[in-house]
Each structure stands twice: as C-alpha cells, then as structure tokens.
Amino acid sequence: MDHFDLRDGVLHAEDVPLSLIAEEVGTPVYVYSTATIERHVHVFREALAGVADPWIAFAVKANPNRAVLATLARLGLGADVVSGGELLRARAAGLAAEKIVFSGVGKTADEMALALREGIGQFNLESEPEAEMLSAVATSLGVTAPVAFRINPNVDAGTHAKISTGKSEDKFGVAYDRALAAYELARNLPGLRVQGVAVHIGSQLTDLAPSRAAFEKVGLLIAELRANGHEITTADLGGGLGVPYDPSLPLPPSPAAYGEMVRDVTAGWNVRLVFEPGRVIVGNAGILLSRVVRVKQGSADPFVIVDAAMNDLLRPSLYDAWHHIRAVVPRGPSFTANIVGPICESGDTFAKKRPMDQVEPGDLVAFMTAGAYGATMANTYNSRPLTPEVMVSETNWAIVRNRQPIEMLIAADDLPPWLDEEAA
Ligand SMILES: Cc1ncc(COP(=O)(O)O)c(C=O)c1O
Ligand SMILES: N[C@@H](CCCC[NH3+])C(=O)O
Numbered sequence: 305m306d307h308f309d310l311r312d313g314v315l316h317a318e319d320v321p322l323s324l325i326a327e328e329v330g331t332p333v334y335v336y337s338t339a340t341i342e343r344h345v346h347v348f349r350e351a352l353a354g355v356a357d358p359w360i361a362f363a364v365k366a367n368p369n370r371a372v373l374a375t376l377a378r379l380g381l382g383a384d385v386v387s388g389g390e391l392l393r394a395r396a397a398g399l400a401a402e403k404i405v406f407s408g409v410g411k412t413a414d415e416m417a418l419a420l421r422e423g424i425g426q427f428n429l430e431s432e433p434e435a436e437m438l439s440a441v442a443t444s445l446g447v448t449a450p451v452a453f454r455i456n457p458n459v460d461a462g463t464h465a466k467i468s469t470g471k472s473e474d475k476f477g478v479a480y481d482r483a484l485a486a487y488e489l490a491r492n493l494p495g496l497r498v499q500g501v502a503v504h505i506g507s508q509l510t511d512l513a514p515s516r517a518a519f520e521k522v523g524l525l526i527a528e529l530r531a532n533g534h535e536i537t538t539a540d541l542g543g544g545l546g547v548p549y550d551p552s553l554p555l556p557p558s559p560a561a562y563g564e565m566v567r568d569v570t571a572g573w574n575v576r577l578v579f580e581p582g583r584v585i586v587g588n589a590g591i592l593l594s595r596v597v598r599v600k601q602g603s604a605d606p607f608v609i610v611d612a613a614m615n616d617l618l619r620p621s622l623y624d625a626w627h628h629i630r631a632v633v634p635r636g637p638s639f640t641a642n643i644v645g646p647i648c649e650s651g652d653t654f655a656k657k658r659p660m661d662q663v664e665p666g667d668l669v670a671f672m673t674a675g676a677y678g679a680t681m682a683n684t685y686n687s688r689p690l691t692p693e694v695m696v697s698e699t700n701w702a703i704v705r706n707r708q709p710i711e712m713l714i715a716a717d718d719l720p721p722w723l724d725e726e727a728a
Contacts, residue, residue: 307337307339307340307343307589308322308335308337308340308591308670308672313633313634314632314633315630315632315633315670317335317337317591317696317701318337318338318339318696318697318698318699319698319699320696320699320700320701322335322591322593322632322668322670323632323633323668325593325694325696325701326593326595326668329692329694329703329707330692330707331593331594331595331611331612331668332592332593332594332595332610332611332612332613332616332691333592333593333691333692333693333694333707334590334591334592334593334674334675334678334679334691334692334693334694335590335591335592335593335693335694335695335696335701336367336369336371336372336586336589336590336675336693336694336695336696336704337589337590337696338375338695338696338697338698339697339698340588340589340675341372341375341376341585341586341589341675342375342379344584344585344586344588344589345360345376345379345381345585347559348360348559348579348581348584348585350559350560350563351558351559351560351562351563352563352566352577352579353563354563354567355563355566355567355570355577356576357576358576358577358578358579359382359403359425359538359576359577359578359579360381360382360579360581361381361382361383361384361403361404361405361540361578361579361580362376362381362382362383362384362580362581362582362585363383363384363543363580363581363582363583364383364384364385364386364390364393364394364582365386365390365582365677365680366582366583366585366586366587366676366677366680367582367586367590367675367676367677367678367679367680368390368393368680369679369680369693369695369704369705370393370396370397370704371397371693371695371702371704372586372695372704373393373394373397373398373399374397374398375695376397376399376585377397377398377399377400378398381399381403382399382400382402382403382404382405382425383399383403383404383405384404384405384406384407384543384580384582385404385405385406385407386406386407386408387408387415388412388414388415388418388419391404391406391415391418391419391422391424392418395422401422401423401424401425402423402424402425403425404419404422404424404425404426405424405425405426405427405428405502405540405578405580406419406424406426406427406428407428407430407454407502407504407580408428408430409430409431409434409475409476411427411434411437411438413437413440413441416437416438416441416442416449417441417445420441420442420445420447420449421445425450426450426451426452426499426500426502426538426540426578427449427450427451427452428451428452428453428454428502428540429451429452429453429454429478429486429490430453430454430476430477430478431478431486432478432482432485432486432489435451435453435486435489435490435493435496436489436493438451438495438496439490439493439494439495439496440495441495442494442495442496443494443495447495448495448496448497449495449496449497450497450499451490451496451497451498451499451500452498452499452500452501452502452538452540453477453478453483453486453487453490453501453502454476454477454478454502454503454504454540455477455478455479455480455483455501455502455503455521455522455525456470456471456472456474456476456477456478456479456480457470457477457480457503457505457517457518457521457522458470458471458472458479458480459471459505459514459517459518459521460514461505461506461509461514461515461544462509462510462511462514463506463507463508463509463510463544463546464508464623464625466622466623467506467507467508467623468505468506469504469505469506469507470503470504470505470506470514470518476504477502477503477504480521480525483525484525484528484529484532487529487532487534488532491534498534498535498536499535499536499537499538500536500537500538500539500540500575500578501522501525501526501529501536501538501539501540502539502540502542502578503518503519503521503522503540503541503542504540504541504542504543504544504580505518505542505544506544507543507544507546507582507583508544508546508547508556508583509544509545509546509556509557510546510554510556510557511557512557512561512562512565515541515544515562515565516565516569519541519565519566519569519570520569522539522541523569523570523573526539526573526575536575537575537576538575538576538577538578539570539573539575539576539577539578540577540578540579540580541566541570541577541578541579541580542579542580543579543580543581543582543583543584544583545557545559545562545581545583545584546583546584547583547584547587547588547673547676548588548673549625549626549627549628549672549673550626550628551628559584582676582677583676583677585676586675586676587673587674587675587676588672588673588675589675590673590674590675590676590678590679591670591671591672591673591674591675592612592616592617592627592670592671592674592678592691593632593668593669593670593671594610594611594612594616594668594669594670594671595610595611595666595667595668595669596608596609596610596611596663596664596665596666596667596668596669597609597610597611597646597665598665599641599663599664599665602642605640605641605642605657606639606641606642607641607642607643607644608641608642608643608644608660608663608669609644609645609646610643610644610645610654610669611645611646612645612654612671612691613645613646613647613652613685613686613688614645614647614649614651614652614685615645615647615682615683615684615685615686615688615691616645616678616679616682616688616691617654617671617674617678617681617682618677618681618682618683619677619678619681620653620654620655621649621651621652621653622681626655627654627655627671627672627673627674628671628672628673629643629654629655629658629660629669629670629671629672630660630661630669630670630672631660631661631662631663631667631668631669631670632667632668632669632670633667633668634661634662635661635662635663635664635667636661636662637662638659638660638661638662639659639660639662640657640658640659640660641655641657641658641660642655642656642657642658643655643658643660643669646686647685647686647688648686654671679691679693679705684713687710687713689707689708689709689710689712689713690705690707690708691707692705692706692707693705
C-alpha cells in the first residue's frame, strides 16, 4: 500500500486524508505521494548498486506531470522522452538536457531540431531513414548528434500484445539482422556520433527471461560493433519492469532481482548503462480517487456507478487491465459488483463480478496503482473535463493540474467564419 496508508479504517495519502482532497478538489482526482516516488527511486537505485554510474532516464510517458518530473529532477534522474512535448515538459521541470534520451519511431525534423538545440544526451534511432533525417538536421544546425540505434531483438516479452515492443512484427527498432549495416550507414553520415546500443521489449514485464535474452543480444552486438571499429560507450536497456496490480497474482520480479540479472548479463561490457523505468517508479505512487454516484441493481450483480470513467483511467477498457478498487472508508462486509463509469459505452467498465468493499452512494473509492499511464492517457470523451491531479508531501498537498472547467473546453473550439456570425 506504500504511503497510501490505511489508518483507523481510513485511507490516507501520507498524512493527508483523502476525504479532504475529495471535498476541496472534487472527484475524480489523481493523488500522488511524493514519499512513495522518492522511495521507489531509492529502491531502483539500490537495486543497481555495483553498476557504475547508471543513467536513470525516467520514461516521461508514464507520468508527465510537471510536479512529478520536478520531484524526479530533484533526485537527479534523467528522462526518456518520445515527443517534443515531453522534451519541453522535462526541461520545464528542471531535468538536465544531457540526461535526456529521445526514443520513438516517428521523430520529426522539428522535434530533432528542438532536441539538438536543447543538447540532449542521446537519440535512440529506430530506423535508417531516421538516421538520415537526423544527419541532415544536425548538419544544417552545425552540431553533432549523439546516437544509439534501438534494435529489435525479436523477443516475446510475454506481456499484453498492445504494449509488447520487441517482436519482429512490432514497429519498434531496427531488425537485429540489419543492425550492423545501420551502424555502418550512421558512421558515414555527417553530424552523427555513434555512441550506443538501445533496446526496450515492452511494458509491465513479469518475467525476467525475455529481458535477459534481449540484453544478451545487445552484448553480442556491442562486441561485433567494436570489432568493426565502432566506439560504443552506452547501452540503453530500456524500461518495462512490472508492478503488482492484482494482489491475488504472484509478484512481478523485484527491482533487486532485475538488478542482479542486469549485473550478471552486462559484466564486462564496459559501457555506461542507461535505464528507462516508468511504471515501477510512479505506478504505485498514485491513486485515482472517485465517488460512488449510485448503486443500481442489475438482473444479476449490482452495478456500482462511480464518477470516474474510461476517459479518466483508460487502462481497463484498453488492455482489460486490472486495478484494485477499494473503499476509502470500508463499511464492512464485501459484496460482488460490476464497477462502471458514466460514459455511454459498455467498455466503460472497470471491473466485472468483483468482490469489493460494501459501498453506498457518496462513498469514496480509490483505484490503486494508478500513478502510471493514468492521468497521462486521460481525455475529454463525452465532454468530460480532464482529470485534475494532486500531489501530497507529508502534511502538505497541492493541486498540480487543475480540473479544466467545461467552459474552457468549449472556448477552445474556434468556429469557422461562416458559422461565427450565426453563433454570435
Ligand atoms: C522506449 C521506452 N522506454 C521506456 C518505457 C517505459 O516502460 P515502463 O513504464 O514499462 O517502465 C517505454 C514504455 O513501454 C518505452 O516505450
Ligand atoms: N500505456 C500502457 C503502457 C505503454 C508503455 C509505452 N511504451 C499501459 O498503461 O500499460
């Protein structure tokens, strides 16, 4: 439960009762614990003890809230970004440019120019044409881009198909058997300085064996590249370590076990290792706080209708993801219910036939493990405002992204000239 503690039957975020936040900010609202984020960074770092000078680049996509990024910046982390927007957010939060790596298959020339001007630490290139584009952009700016190729090791990560990234049919990385040729190409392109190899096979990984297999391929490639005269100084092992969502399932590998595997596979590589953890840092540092609107009897199990919906937390409807849902103040015996949101799609279902705490209209419920890929995937479907976010630190708490009033969403739409007059 980390720092969302149950005390006297009440769920607290650090030392702030969630009921206070719900009253003042309204629901649904994401709540993050600073202490839990700090602890997770500490645990991840400890797990890498013995790895010389690890470069920990937080995967910004997992939680790009500026307060979260600023917390990580204060702890000395870098960032893995996948868009110009993420890069700007990371910089605005105070993350050092030289600790930023830039991943993604579709970087545009504008995004490359932005990253070059900022002076980021590494571009993880995902194709030969991307190398050619970066070479042209860097040359036009008169700078040199530090690059690695992300290779596709053709390894099945054993995770949900939509978040698996290391199989040959996935769009990511350069096919392993094309890698040597890609490095030859890059060596001869002006404006590029080849420095590393990168890999990332997927997210919510619950078995270390596929990662080990992928890393072993990276090790072989580094040896071949060096034999061909390339100077390889970094190896980016990506992110992906899973977190516990469903308490009835076996625990995913611990950061310590992951660290041990990494040390074992990379012994003798003589490179600076880069890590891109996202979920493992923030997943269990956040909850989505919601209120029960009503309980409706179905022909079988009751429907608990809450004020959070698939637009606030997309994971259950997109990946059939499981989030533990608990009453903030338990009322005693559990019952079996379907937990749903108000959106007009049957996919707006958080849990089916779920044994859960007894709840009544007005009660607060917490969706646990919602700190990663929660608020960042929220949207305004059904013209619902974007979910606000709150950060707690000991006895302090603050809104770190406000709920946008629906008036703002309406005002954001411009009318074309031929409708403008009519509306006015
Ligand atoms: C390139 C890259 N790095 C890092 C991550 C972070 O993954 P996770 O949040 O599972 O650690 C992802 C997402 O899967 C990614 O695509
Ligand atoms: N959005 C996914 C993770 C995607 C990882 C991105 N590479 C999830 O919620 O599980």
